[in-house]
Every structure is written in C-alpha cells, then in structure tokens.
Amino acid sequence: MANNKQGGLFVGFFRVGIFGFGGGPSSIPLVHKEVVEHYKWMSDEEFSDVLALGNAMPGPIATKMAGYIGYRVGGVLGMINAVFATTFPSVVAMIVMLMALNAYRDVAWVNGMSQAVVPVVGVLLAVLTWDFVKKSKTAFGWGVAIALIIGSFVLLEIAGLHPAILILGILLYALIFGGKRGAEK
Secondary structure, eight states: HHHHHHHHHHHHHHHHHOOTTSSHHHHHHHHHHHIIIIOSSSSSHHHHHHHHHHSSSOOOOOHHHHHHHHHHHHHHHHHHHHHHHHHHHHHHHHHHHHHHHHHHHTOOOHHHHHHHHHHHHHHHHHHHHHHHHHHHHHHHOHHHHHHHHHHHIIIIIOOOOOOOHHHHHHHHHHHHHHHHHHHHH
C-alpha cells in the first residue's frame, strides 16, 4: 500500500509538473484535480486551507503544496517524492525550451506559441476561482461572500496590500472570532 501511495504521489505531481505551464498559479487547478478529484487525498475544504496557507508563505506555491501533501500522504519520503516529481519536469523543460527559444527566438510561430498559453491559463484560474466563489457562498451566503470578494479586491488591487498580509489577517480573524462563533452554535 505504501508503494502504491508513493507511485500515486509521483504520477500525480509529475503530471502537475509537466502540464503546469506558466508557473505556480497555473498549477493550482492541476494539483486540485489530482489531490481532490482523482486520488481523493483531501477534501475541497482541506485543499482550500492548504492553498491559503501556502499563498501566505514565501516561495513557489506548487512545490510548497507538493511538499505538504506529499508529507501528509507518504511521510518524509512522500514529501521528497512529490517535490521531485513536481520540479524535475520543469527543470528539464526549462533547459530544453530555453535552448530552443534562444535558437529560434526570431521565428513567429515560437513567439505565438508562448503567447497562446496565456488565455488557457486564464481559463483554468477562472474555473478554480468560480469553484471557490461557490464554496464561499455555501459557507457564508452570497452577501458575506460577495463582501469578502469585493473587500479583498479593493485591498489587493486598489490599496496594493500584499496577499500574504490579507490572508494572515483573515486567519487571525478566524482564530480570534471563529472560536466564539463556533461556541455560540
């Protein structure tokens, strides 16, 4: 059973590493697909918590999530396995692609290919965002969910607040007032 988990960790996070074109944010929907939907190692709520905490810490989100999920599923070996499976394809692809891009950087189709990926990543992120909006509605109702979305947008985009500060503030609020709310129920 342990080898099956290690194999699953490697395959799941290798797919994330191979298909997560565009960096960490584009990998998040792929990690969700593997971890929550395919292997069912976490629920949507647990995944949301890991994503929020991962975003609050420095460093690449895909490797942080791979490390934590790998550790949770397969211990220290699982952590090493998942991080390796996530990063190895990117390292190899980066070396090969940079050599190719450097050799063919003036060819129009090479430039078009790299630009064509941007809208696809945008759609992947929009689908994941909509899933989180629906979950927020379920947890808080539309009024609170929309207020949190608008408030977050204003703080991040207009006021220029760093996302980690916003996430940390929300976590502190939940720690301080979440227990009182739960005790009242």
